[in-house]
Amino acid sequence: MNITILTLFPEMFEGFATNSIMKRALGKGVATLKVVNIRDYTKDKYGRTDTPPVGGGAGLIEKCQPIVDALNANKTPSSHVILMSPRGGTYNQKTAQRFAQLEDLVIICGHYEGIDERVNSYVDELVSIGDYVLTGGEIPAMAIADSVIRLLDGAISKDSLTDESFNNDLLEYPQFTEPYEYDGQTIPDILYCGNHQAIEKWRRKQSLSLTRKYRPDLFAKISLSKQDKKLLAELESDETPKWEKTALEKGKKFMKH
Ligand code: ADE
Numbered sequence: 001m002n003i004t005i006l007t008l009f010p011e012m013f014e015g016f017a018t019n020s021i022m023k024r025a026l027g028k029g030v031a032t033l034k035v036v037n038i039r040d041y042t043k044d045k046y047g048r049t050d051t052p053p054v055g056g057g058a059g060l061i062e063k064c065q066p067i068v069d070a071l072n073a074n075k076t077p078s079s080h081v082i083l084m085s086p087r088g089g090t091y092n093q094k095t096a097q098r099f100a101q102l103e104d105l106v107i108i109c110g111h112y113e114g115i116d117e118r119v120n121s122y123v124d125e126l127v128s129i130g131d132y133v134l135t136g137g138e139i140p141a142m143a144i145a146d147s148v149i150r151l152l153d154g155a156i157s158k159d160s161l162t163d164e165s166f167n168n169d170l171l172e173y174p175q176f177t178e179p180y181e182y183d184g185q186t187i188p189d190i191l192y193c194g195n196h197q198a199i200e201k202w203r204r205k206q207s208l209s210l211t212r213k214y215r216p217d218l219f220a221k222i223s224l225s226k227q228d229k230k231l232l233a234e235l236e237s238d239e240t241p242k243w244e245k246t247a248l249e250k251g252k253k254f255m256k257h
Contacts, residue, residue, distance in 0.1 A: 001102060001103060001148070003033050003106075003107065003145050003148070003149070004034045004105070004107070005107045005109065006036050006067065006071060007036070007038060007136075008039055008049060008136075012142075013033075013035045013138070013142065017033055021149075022145075025155040025156075028154055033145060038067055038070045039066065040070070041067075041070040042063075042066040043065055043066075050062045051063055062119075064116045064118050064119055067108060067119050068122055071106065074106065076104050078103050080099070080102050080105050080106070081122065081123045081125075082144075083107075083110065084127060086133050087128065088125070089125075089126070089127065089128065091130075091140075095127070096144075096148050100148050100151040105144075107141045109138050109140075111138075127140070129143050168222070169221055170207040171214060172210075173202075173206040176188075180256070189255060190202045190248060192255045198243060198247035198251075201243065204228070204231060212232075
């Protein structure tokens with residue numbers, strides 16, 4: 001997949017592309033990331049890309065010409081062109097999955113006080129990353145590129161993708177690392193029992209519980225299976241359910257503590 005970012009601040013993407021998982025994924029050719037400086041396309045003799053709004057008002061507005069010329073020089077016939085804007089539909093994991101299917105994604109970053117309205121007619125979609133206003137579209141563009149690239153084959157392990165938050169509209173279950181006890185807090189014994197089915201069941205229960213607690217809006221949208229309802233009912237009781245007791249009993253030999 002090819003991702004092209006049109007921006008007035010290309011330096012902002014240097015750290016993004018040269019660290020951690022993005023660095024590795026781009027190095028492996030999982031995706032290409034091209035950062036284009038919109039200023040390189042301005043025809044203004046002073047190199048300006050913005051100007052005061054017609055009709056008066058605060059601030060400077062980005063002109064059409066540099067953006068549209070940068071876009072035309074860098075898009076392909078198959079490009080999906082998005083403009084980062086607080087006016088857009090709110091980005092989520094489903095949109096990330098949709099973008100990850102694309103061959104070519106072009107992201108335009110707005111900046112300053114706004115962008116000439118006519119730029120909208122050159123884009124396929126406006127995308128917002130949330131109901132708050134940032135100083136520019138660069139951070140939103142990084143959020144999009146990161147969330148899309150990590151979904152591509154070869155970026156990270158397939159297991160990491162199946163278990164993560166928002167898959168099946170549930171938040172991810174809690175994770176722990178050794179040591180068993182840290183500052184008085186211990187790891188749930190069930191994770192040491194060696195019974196993978198029981199561990200999966202416990203994790204599903206935690207996912208359901210966390211989603212209900214932290215994201216009731218998501219929880220309301222899930223269709224619960226019979227098993228899910230049973231697991232949720234178990235949370236209301238103080239007693240350890242039978243399946244968990246059995247798994248703990250049989251798994252005692254694996255427990256070091
Ligand atoms: N530009 C400024 N704020 C933004 C937001 N919340 N999402 C996308 N682009 C933006």
